[in-house]
Amino acid sequence: MKNLLKKWNQISLVKQISVGLIIGIILSVTIPAAAKPLVILGSLFVGALKAIAPVLVLFLVMSAIAQHKRGQQTNMKSIIFLYLLGTFLAGLTAVIVSFIFPVSMSLAKGADDLAAPGGVGEVLKTLVLNVVDNPVKAIYNANYVGILTWAVLLGLALRNATDTTKTLISNVSDAVSTMVTWVIKFAPFGIMGLVIESITTNGIESLLSYGKLLAVLIGCMFFMALVVNPIIVFANLRQNPYPLVFKCIKESGITAFFTRSSAANIPVNMKLCEKLDLDKDSYSVSIPLGATINMAGAAVTISVLTLAAVHTLGIQVDIPTAIILSVLSAVCACGASGVAGGSLLLIPLACSLFGIPNDVAMQVVGVGFIIGVLQDSFETALNSSTDVLFTATAEFKKRLKEGKKIDIKKVA
Known part of the structure; x- marks a missing residue:
């Protein structure tokens, strides 16, 4: 048994996750009833990631800022620019593809009881109010805008603290990072449980009638991930x-696809940034910030x-209205995390640009919930993997400007 565990630990995490994925598919297709109890593994994995992520962000950011030396440069301006550029180009790409491949759909009921925001101002207001949220409440509700704000303020206030205090905060930050490593080791079993839940609960029958719509949605996200983002890099x-x-x-998108939560994927992205040897001062802030404002997938969906x-x-x-929609979808996407229901509930806001009544727009939201099992998975995978991609791009660009040699093949 010891040798078996040793060999298992020698296998890379991506290969371990692939094994969990294959086993999950086989079990859910061949013996769905017997496999059903294993769903708990997925719930435990996602629950553990969501639980540790707010604490990780708070202490990592607070520690990084408290120990930040004056005059030391960070890449935050470059990273934020890349986030906003990527989100806008995603909205623009989706608009162009939707004109090339126009899709009609059968509108669905089932979203009438949900309240969509009344305008962009309401979305931004929610986002701003999250900044001044009670810190304990922010951690409890995984409000990353609020957590980031308090972590930055506490970090600034602790800059003049004694070395002993700074060391304590740094030690707590390291301890939480170690706990994250323990949680991520269970990723193969968690992914197996999530796959079983997805296949046994949803199946694919309910998605077939919306095949063309899904093809356009997923096609846009693949185009962003494999064409537009590489061009930016x-x-x-x-x-x-x-x-x-x-x-x-591989190392961020796959786990995000199955967890369907940018927040849950923050610890995974932090570990990947560490593996890429990125500056901790930058990625400890940019990764949780990306989970809030880097929403290319949401812009595509909207x-x-x-x-x-x-x-x-x-x-x-x-054409002018289409361009306005690109900008509106990017702005709405950046505020999606501040609205219960995420990107889908911002669709009525975009529909209002074309004079579409709210009751019809909410039927479109209903369609969104039907195809959500795939739409949300691909959306989260694109959003989360791009957080690391743009953070790394800004970091490597800075190093190149400083005259250092960077070979992406070796780094990656």
């Missing part, structure tokens, strides 16, 4: 971007489903 580094892109998709509603109702759209 190449424009910054002038090197083949794909080793880094595939590394991020644009595609809104234009599907437009095509279904036979509304004519001119």
Whole structure:
């Protein structure tokens, strides 16, 4: 048994997750009833990640800022620019693809009892109010905007603290990071449980009638991940971007696909940044911030489903309005985490741009919930993997400017 465990630990995490994925598919297809109890493994894994992530962010950011030396440069401006650029280009890509491949759909009921925000101002207001949320409440509700704010403020206040205090905070931060490592070791079993739950609960029958819509949605997200994002990376580094892109998709995107939670994937992304030897001062802030504002997948969802509603109702759209939709979807996507229901509940807001009544828009949201098992998985995978990709891109660009040699193949 000891030798078996030793051999298992020698296998890379990605291969371990692949094994868990294959076993999960086999069990859920061949013996679904017997496999059903294993669903608890997925719930435990996601629950553990969600529980540790807020504490990890609080102490990592607080420790990084408290020990930050004056004059030491970080990459936050570059990272935020890449986040916003990527989200806007995602919305624009989705608009262009929706015009090339127009999709109509059968509107669905089932979202009438949900309240969508009334305008962009309401979305941004929610986001701003989250900044001044009670710190304990912010941690309890996994409000990362609030957690980041308090962590930054506490870190700044502790800059003048004694070395003993700073060492204590650093030790707690390291201890929480170690706990994250323990949780991530259970990823193969967690992914196995999540796969079993997904296949035995949802199946694929309910998705078949929305195949064309799903094809456009998922196609846009693949195009962003494999074409647009690599172009952004190449424009910054002038090197083949794909080793880094595939590394991020493999080690971040796969777990995000199954957990369907950017928040739950924060610990995974932190470990990947550490593996890529990135600056802790930068990624300890940029990764949780990315889980809040880097929402390329959400921008795609909002644009595609809104234009599907437009095509279904036979509304004519001119180019200026389409560009406005790209900007609106990017702004809404950045505020998606501040709204209960995420990107889907921001669709009525985008629909209002075309004069689509709220009751019809909420039927589009109903369609979103039907296809959500795949839409949300691909959306989260794109969002979360891009957090690491853009953080690494900004870091490597800075090193190149400093005259250091960076070989993406070796790093990734």
